[in-house]
Amino acid sequence: MRCENSLMDQILDAYKPMWSLNHAISLMGWDFETYMPRKGTEERGVADSQLHMMYKDLLLNQDFAGLVESAKKLENLNDLEKGIIRVLSREITKQIKIPKELTETESLERIRGNMVWRGAREKSDFMMYEPHLKKMIEIKKQIAEKIGYEKHPYDALLDNFEEELTVNDLDKVFGALTSRIQKILKKLVDSGSPFCRESKLAKSKYDIQKVDRLNHDILNLLQYDMERFRMDVSTHPFTETMGLNDVRITTRYEGTDFKKSISSTIHEAGHALYNLQCDQSLSFTPLEGGSSLALHESQSRFWENIVGRSLPFVHLIAHLIRRQVSFANQATDDELYLYFNNIKADFIRVDADEVTYNLHIAIRYEIEKKIFGDELSVSEIPQFWNDRMEQLLGVRPTKDSQGVLQDTHWSSGLFGYFPTYTLGNLVSAIMASKMRKDLEEYDEDIKGGNFKPIREWLKLKIHQHGSVYAPKILLNNTFNEGYNPDYFVAYIETKYLGS
Structure with missing residues (x-):
């Protein structure tokens, strides 16, 4: 350039x-x-x-x-x-x-x-x-x-991941979001919603090589250019960008509950697309790559959840699933949809469904804020974690791997990262709402495997700009919105409660 x-x-x-x-x-x-x-x-x-x-x-x-x-x-x-x-x-x-x-x-x-x-x-x-x-x-x-x-030591770390993000911003977000999500979860559980019924598909063992082929089939369906992109395997899925023409993701294979692997693949591929669709003129500059982690997470969560767990997408990939996962032949398309959207308060964040996910982040946000506000010592973290998980999700870890040890972030020094996942969820719902108004054939395109309109919309509105604009400016310029939780709550209520 x-x-x-x-x-x-x-x-x-x-x-x-x-x-x-x-x-x-x-x-x-x-x-x-x-x-x-x-x-x-x-x-x-x-x-x-x-x-x-x-x-x-x-x-x-x-x-x-x-x-x-x-x-x-x-x-x-x-x-x-x-x-x-x-x-x-x-x-x-x-x-x-x-x-x-x-x-x-x-x-x-x-x-x-x-x-x-x-x-x-x-x-x-x-x-x-x-x-x-x-x-x-x-x-x-x-x-x-x-x-x-200016106000809280944690602000200095939050700003590393999300420009000008503060504790004050996040207190408003979680204050407006957490109790509403808990109420939705309670309604689903109390009503015996079909979304809360566990599927036998989650228990059956799968052939890792075949699910790896399935993941590559899905990436091909989503039109990824394998000359600029690759996928490998790691304990904790991630995306690494060497440059705008060398973006790499990983996924995971645990042998059971194949939707975890598919969701991880689509999630990381969403991150990758942001980098792959940056304007090529930004290559070799400080502006290549996403504007912030929240913007990045909005892309991965949009593809993983709003597209990847949608009824038309699950129906679209059903035949691919059955080709590689033999026991999935026992399930109808609608049963596959319920399997991908099963709601269950559980221990592990990366496995969490759309409804409970932000409650996992609320726990981590509260812990990090208390750590850097000198309100919580390191030795007290496991106890606080377990207590707060029981309060918010109704489950209590019985071992450290279910609780405080489950995430890699702290070992890598990524304090201030977790809240961007929730901000990403909020922005993904804002994007989806705006996108549906602009793309009249949105559902039909997904149903038919035509992802070009969605990719082009994302490129025009967000991807091509790289880091040219600060995240709050980009959100305001593009959508006339900030980190507004209302879109996400409306999306969850409509999808899971039909309201």
Whole structure:
């Protein structure tokens, strides 16, 4: 990409080595989760931390920071150029406040802690992981203090994942959402809704190779370009973007309840599509990729739930399912639909249905807010987690792997990430409401396997812009909305209660 202003071109030329380091870091991150031998942890930790240090040195180089500072004074910049300066300025402002030693310590602990977390989860032993969690929280508290905040230390970390997101924003969201979701859940359970009846399909063992073929069939149906995209397997599904033409996802296979694997695949593919549909002119710039994690999660949750669990989509893929999963031949299309949309208050977030999912996030949000507000110690987290899960969902974990150890995020230092899942759910419902008004054949297109109109709509409204606009600005400009829970509640009520 070339800019209208020569100073901007200098900035982008100087940014390319940073982009290249991010490319390598992403590739190593993907390898760490997929193919790296366990005993490579320490070496990978050193390599990862050193690459992060090299990136930081380049970012904070006086010449580069000076170019960005000079560009802030320019007039008549277009939106794209303003976006470049906004993204780089934010990063420079934060990184200059964080000592190199702290960056290095965090990088090393991220690799070490993640590997210990994996073993602790397998053994369901929080005590085994507790020292690493404590260390990572101490690191993150130091980072929050260095970056600074106006009201709550947690705000400094939230802003890393969602620009200008605050505790005040999230208190409003969860305050307006959690009790309404609990009421919907109670209505469904009390009425004996067919959505609450467990399917035999969830208990039957499947052939992993065949479900892998099924997942690839679904990706082909959704029109993914396998020359720019690939899928592998990991313990915890994720998406890693090396560049706009090299996006990789993973899925998981547990041997039973095949919908989990399908849903994981479609979810991660939704993330991938955001990057794959960014305007190619943003390649090698700070603007490639999504505007924020909430916007990213809105894409994955839209495809996984609003499309992937819809009646026309389940009917569309029913024949593909029956071809690879023999016992699914016992179920009608409508029984498959109920299976994909089974509502059950349970322990594991990644397996949660549309109704209960945000209650899982509410628990994590409350814990993180209390941790960084010094209201909760590390040793108290499991007890608080179990108590709050019982209050919100009516189930109580009997082992750590069902509760505090189930997610990888904290081991990787991703404090402030979880709330973006709920924001993504809210935005996905806003998108779906607006999309239905614009695309008259929306349901018919899904039923017929024609996803081009939906993909084009998403590209036009969101994907092509990459990170040009801050998330709150993009939502307001595109939909005239913020993180409004009303659309999501209306979607859930209409789908599950018929109201």
